[in-house]
Amino acid sequence: MSPSAAPLQGFPAKATIIEVGPRDGLQSEPRWVPTEEKVALVNGLIGAGLRHFEATSFVSPRAVPQMRDAADVLSGIDRQNGVELTALVPNAKGAERAIEAGIDAMVVFMSASESHNRKNVNRSREDSLAGFAEICRMGEAAGKPVYGAIATSFGCPFEGDVPVSAVVDIARRYRDMGITTISLGDTTGMATPPLVQERCRGLRAAVPDIDITLHFHNTRGVGLVCVYAGLMEGVTRYESSIGGLGGCPFAPKATGNICTEDLVYMLDECGVETGVDLSRLIPTARRIETAVGHPLPGQLMKAGPRLELHPMDAVATANG
Amino acid sequence: MSPSAAPLQGFPAKATIIEVGPRDGLQSEPRWVPTEEKVALVNGLIGAGLRHFEATSFVSPRAVPQMRDAADVLSGIDRQNGVELTALVPNAKGAERAIEAGIDAMVVFMSASESHNRKNVNRSREDSLAGFAEICRMGEAAGKPVYGAIATSFGCPFEGDVPVSAVVDIARRYRDMGITTISLGDTTGMATPPLVQERCRGLRAAVPDIDITLHFHNTRGVGLVCVYAGLMEGVTRYESSIGGLGGCPFAPKATGNICTEDLVYMLDECGVETGVDLSRLIPTARRIETAVGHPLPGQLMKAGPRLELHPMDAVATANG
Numbered sequence: 001m002s003p004s005a006a007p008l009q010g011f012p013a014k015a016t017i018i019e020v021g022p023r024d025g026l027q028s029e030p031r032w033v034p035t036e037e038k039v040a041l042v043n044g045l046i047g048a049g050l051r052h053f054e055a056t057s058f059v060s061p062r063a064v065p066q067m068r069d070a071a072d073v074l075s076g077i078d079r080q081n082g083v084e085l086t087a088l089v090p091n092a093k094g095a096e097r098a099i100e101a102g103i104d105a106m107v108v109f110m111s112a113s114e115s116h117n118r119k120n121v122n123r124s125r126e127d128s129l130a131g132f133a134e135i136c137r138m139g140e141a142a143g144k145p146v147y148g149a150i151a152t153s154f155g156c157p158f159e160g161d162v163p164v165s166a167v168v169d170i171a172r173r174y175r176d177m178g179i180t181t182i183s184l185g186d187t188t189g190m191a192t193p194p195l196v197q198e199r200c201r202g203l204r205a206a207v208p209d210i211d212i213t214l215h216f217h218n219t220r221g222v223g224l225v226c227v228y229a230g231l232m233e234g235v236t237r238y239e240s241s242i243g244g245l246g247g248c249p250f251a252p253k254a255t256g257n258i259c260t261e262d263l264v265y266m267l268d269e270c271g272v273e274t275g276v277d278l279s280r281l282i283p284t285a286r287r288i289e290t291a292v293g294h295p296l297p298g299q300l301m302k303a304g305p306r307l308e309l310h311p312m313d314a315v316a317t318a319n320g
Numbered sequence: 321m322s323p324s325a326a327p328l329q330g331f332p333a334k335a336t337i338i339e340v341g342p343r344d345g346l347q348s349e350p351r352w353v354p355t356e357e358k359v360a361l362v363n364g365l366i367g368a369g370l371r372h373f374e375a376t377s378f379v380s381p382r383a384v385p386q387m388r389d390a391a392d393v394l395s396g397i398d399r400q401n402g403v404e405l406t407a408l409v410p411n412a413k414g415a416e417r418a419i420e421a422g423i424d425a426m427v428v429f430m431s432a433s434e435s436h437n438r439k440n441v442n443r444s445r446e447d448s449l450a451g452f453a454e455i456c457r458m459g460e461a462a463g464k465p466v467y468g469a470i471a472t473s474f475g476c477p478f479e480g481d482v483p484v485s486a487v488v489d490i491a492r493r494y495r496d497m498g499i500t501t502i503s504l505g506d507t508t509g510m511a512t513p514p515l516v517q518e519r520c521r522g523l524r525a526a527v528p529d530i531d532i533t534l535h536f537h538n539t540r541g542v543g544l545v546c547v548y549a550g551l552m553e554g555v556t557r558y559e560s561s562i563g564g565l566g567g568c569p570f571a572p573k574a575t576g577n578i579c580t581e582d583l584v585y586m587l588d589e590c591g592v593e594t595g596v597d598l599s600r601l602i603p604t605a606r607r608i609e610t611a612v613g614h615p616l617p618g619q620l621m622k623a624g625p626r627l628e629l630h631p632m633d634a635v636a637t638a639n640g
Contacts, residue, residue, distance in 0.1 A: 008513060008514060008517075115632060119632055155626065155627075157629065157630040158629060158630060158631075158632050159629070160627045160629055161627070189623060190626050192586075192589035192590070192626075193328060193548070193586075193589065193590055194328060194589065194590060194591070197328075218619065219619060219623045220582065220585055220619050220620050220623050220626060221544060221579065221582035221585065221586070221618070221619035221620060222544055222582070222585070222586050222589075224541060224542055224544070224545050225544050225545050225548050225586060228513070228545050228548055228549075229548075248623065250623075250630050251622050251623045251624060253615070253622040254619065254622040254623040255619065255622075259541065262540065262541035262542070265540055265541065265542070266512075266513075266541070266542050266545060269512035269513070269514065269542075270512070270513055270514060271514070295573070298541070299509075299538065299539060299540050299541035299574065299575065300540050300541060302571050302573040302574040302575075303509060303539045303540050303568060303570075303571045303574040304571065306475065306510050306512075306540060307475075307480045307481070309477065309478060309479070309480055310477040310478060310570050311478075312435060312439050312478050
């Protein structure tokens with residue numbers, strides 16, 4: 001019965017996992033992670049079967065020092081076997097650097113809420129969109145696809161609830177620029193199953209030709225529940241972070257991204273194929289925990305595989 | 321949109337939460353929690369709207385020293401407002417003590433797997449069942465209902481997969497003794513959504529007259545996903561532990577019981593009524609974290625409520 005041979009009723013047969021630990025995870029780590037360690041992390045994950053990575057970001061090295069080695073990280077990764085490396089690009093300068101470094105696809109990003117966009121990138125949403133048009137032209141000229149991310153898609157830490165229309169409007173603008181892969185970011189862990197339903201259905205109705213990617217945080221404990229809700233909507237693309245690397249800027253002790261190995265475990269058990277070998281993910285998660293020097297929130301790396309048997313004389317059990 | 325006004329499609333309109341932190345949570349805490357603190361914990365949770373508690377266990381004080389004040393804990397709890405206090409009773413002696421202490425209902429427990437039952441209570445499953453018959457007679461004489469728990473219902477740390485027939489067979493034997501409220505325990509965090517479906521459907525087919533209670537651990541990160549799967553099966557009773565109090569005997573750093581406030585958050589957001597006030601649960605979770613002297617795994621107690629707004633000048637945000 002484990003892992004399940006057929007997908008749960010209503011679930012897709014396969015899902016694609018986009019590993020964002022090297023970018024969304026590491027960027028909030030105060031301790032410098034050496035370039036070789038970043039490269040070894042991604043190469044280890046490729047060895048476990050992952051193929052899609054948000055590998056770095058071409059932002060200002062002053063703003064995000066941890067990403068200052070973006071080009072070197074890209075050049076160190078073993079890109080055989082259909083590996084796709086993407087990077088965040090905030091502006092034309094970043095896009096230029098990303099293309100020069102040989103990125104496979106660029107990710108532009110803005111927030112669904114005006115105040116978060118201003119706080120995050122210091123400009124209005126309209127100004128963000130205007131800038132993306134230029135990046136799309138650069139991408140087209142270089143033969144590099146551009147993907148679009150929408151932060152605060154499920155709620156904003158400054159404004160609270162975010163109307164579905166704000167997300168749909170940005171998705172339409174993205175689509176009009178030729179962006180057909182769109183990620184909904186749960187920036188501070190405000191996504192819930194009803195919001196997942198509502199937003200997925202809203203996008204399907206308004207821009208049926210786009211691929212939806214869901215990016216959840218486990219900040220309030222329901223990250224994988226939101227994936228479950230997304231699977232029931234037929235969404236096949238999920239972003240996650242090895243070990244649950246990354247945090248929440250609003251609550252120092254809270255968790256950020258959902259954890260890749262816990263996600264793979266859930267998908268395996270629900271019969272959704274990922275191509276990832278869970279047993280090879282766990283050691284990589286433990287290694288990155290050592291590299292960052294503090295405990296990570298991933299559960300499987302602590303508990304071990306489901307069917308790892310224990311000797312009867314090993315521990316005292318407790319009733320219940 | 322938050323909390324949701326109507327339950328998600330297919331979900332029950334209401335759910336009952338049985339708080340097991342005072343028993344399943346505290347029993348694994350090495351540091352003695354004073355009786356007054358235990359009582360204050362339960363009374364605080366009653367103040368937040370919880371009404372059902374596995375309050376303690378009448379086991380040997382030598383085996384579980386943390387539970388040695390079982391009778392005193394019961395006598396300190398404010399039992400107005402329809403509060404129901406249950407306790408684990410391993411044998412006739414425990415039942416006698418529980419009845420004497422004025423328990424509302426007794427919980428007998430055994431494992432679905434033979435090796436775990438032997439390891440946990442040092443007897444065969446058949447011997448466990450034989451002993452429960454006597455407890456049921458005592459309960460009937462005293463006018464106290466008896467509930468039945470089945471540990472390792474979703475897998476056994478010694479044997480691996482547990483066949484659904486093992487769970488169903490025990491449920492039938494319980495039902496034949498007059499036990500109509502049966503809890504499936506996910507003792508070491510091996511439950512998955514397909515197993516939840518299979519076991520709930522198996523019980524519904526074989527013993528349709530019983531009330532199913534689900535007791536999940538978050539040891540592998542999917543505890544609330546399993547609740548979600550249970551809700552889709554129409555199950556309305558869930559056991560959880562405030563703050564996620566309690567651990568896993570097989571992995572010192574792994575988590576145990578699902579967390580009550582995270583569960584209430586999910587149910588609130590999915591439109592399932594619990595009668596519990598989340599804003600009053602969070603301070604209680606933080607208080608018990610102080611009492612046990614180490615961080616607890618609950619997420620909401622760290623992140624705060626979903627719609628708690630943050631001032632724009634408070635923090636640096638990070639793109640994505």
